[in-house]
Amino acid sequence: MTSTTYTAGTLLVSSSTAKNLDFFDLRSGRKLGTITDLLAEPHEIAYDAGRRRAYIAHTYRHGVYDQDVPKSHEITVVNVDDRAVESVIDIAPYHAPHDVEYDPELDLIITGVENLAGRRGVVLINATTHEIEAGIATDARNCHWLALVPGRKVYVTHKEAPIISVIDLVGRRLEGSIEVPGGAEEIDAAPEGDFVYAVTPRMPVEVDLASGHFFRPEPQPGDPVPRIVKIDVETNAVIDEIQFGNHQMGIRAGCDGRVYASSMNNRVRPGPEADLSALPRTDGVLNILDATDMSLVGTVTVDALPMTIRVSPDNATAWVASLATGRVAVVDVAGRRRIADLDNNAGGSYGGTHGMVLVP
Template sequence: MASLSTLAVVSQSGESISFFNNITGEFTDRTENLAAEPHDLAYDSPRNLLYVSHTYSHGHYFAHGSICNTISVIDATTRKFTDAIELTPFGGPHGLSISPDNTILYATVETGFPNGGGLIGINLASRTIVKSIPSDSRAHWFALTPDGKKAYTSNMNSPFISVLDLESEQLVKKIPVTGSSQGAVSVDGRFAYFPTPSAQMKLEIQPTIEVVDTSTDEIVKTIPFDEGIGALHVTALGKILVVVYRLEEGASTAALKPKPGGLIVLDPTSFESIGEVEVGKFPLSLRSSPDGLTGYVANVFGGTVTVVDLESMSVRRTIDVDTKPRADKAFHQGAHGMALIRG
């Protein structure tokens, strides 16, 4: 694979994608005037395209405007919008991931099924929906197993994680949790990890990471945390990246009042912390380099990305994506989805 020399980052409130040199952090380009409001990013390396989900006309999961029903296609070479993939009758696309064989773009959707949302699969050659699997929930995030046969949707405020068989296109199990945010699957596919509860659900609930055996889809270990967990990510070296959010005194489910959060790295065998650094306000999205040595944290309310050396556990740089709130936006969400791309 050619070097992934560029970091692409969505500004949700800014309705744009900013591009940065992945070696120096220097700003190189921006795609503006995207449809409202972009959320997640997926990179199609064989075609050198970016796919951008648009979930709501404005706002966030717990307070938002009308549901959107498109995914934008961006040419990663020219940085230009080229197409919109229409998803009707499905709506509220959010999490994105491409199948291991690079043929299907999977997206969670919050509406369109009889009992809410689920996961849809879009053929990347025809750009038509070829798979639709209900989650019996308002699906928001998801994690794929390495073999591409199974997905787990994190349903935010639903009391379960949905286990989806992607071959039979069936909901096969519900794993009980107290709400959940972005989870991840181990490199070998043996375990899945999910943070609970989701942010803004019940701040007084003990935060935990639930470890799921993917052969039985049963919780086999619970890891307690002292702080709310925003998301998880597993690097190519198997390390578990955990972002925690921190709130000012007086924060509530209605007003989070974030302050700088943290990135904690867990050993995948002992689940003990092997390092921690401070990041920006309300870290939400995580990525890592193909060699597993660099971590990227998008701080949604801070409008920045924290680039972390995962060997020395030090902050390499902080990238300003979109730190200036817009007067016409009720919420400033200046850094969300990320992708490492060629060019």
């Protein structure tokens, strides 16, 4: 990767399949170091600026969502300056934490867990003692993605469940829910704390891990229209939306009303005679939105199976993780072009690159 003028700092990138954590210099793209042999499977990452610590959620021992696979129950604490694992928080009897956030105002590590033995919902962890302070149950069985409004609320999507749950972090209660027919994928809060953006409905998919392909079924009459909805934090009401011709997956709200969404752009599964291992992957897409009027202002082609997105505070650069290739696409937002790639776990049929966090 060539030198450029990114914001100074470090990008942390994890692969769920390689069980690693890479540290990349944001200015040069140079890999500064790697933590290997993390617990399976590292997913999302949160950053605690005061302690200079990263928190990594581990969801499964192997496999993907909605499979009958062993569930993980840990959050790894990483010292970002030493580039080393400092400790592991065991959240049992809660299992399968997918997303994780850190609330600096309440000093809480927050994660959402799947239903196991009747326990489900959002788990609040004391960031000093690493003890579980509360478990707040949701009506939906699985909690998948989180959007944090620090000191106030966390919004939760549940994949197939047709609601977004709203958790009051101060009162430690389920505040309410927002209807999203067909369920929802990732959700994120604007840095200003006034709006939340959610991808809906859940992306229909048939996963073939052996070949590294995610296939989509043929659309059916009556299927919910793929949308990104804009939610007012004060009222919990959907106040605007943008519709798409294809399903979106990941989302990131940047500063000043800019929103970024990833589309896997999956193909329909071919007939049984097809050699899936030789089948070319379909490129993914990064969509760039102006949230003031929920309009599409640009698109950039990225690697197959894009999911997690991170963006610099000035909206100049976006980073898009590819589950398929194990790479991170570096995108010049103003130029609407992909300018470089970062190798996290390139090679193989399924790279698993997933969690990312920016460390100033």
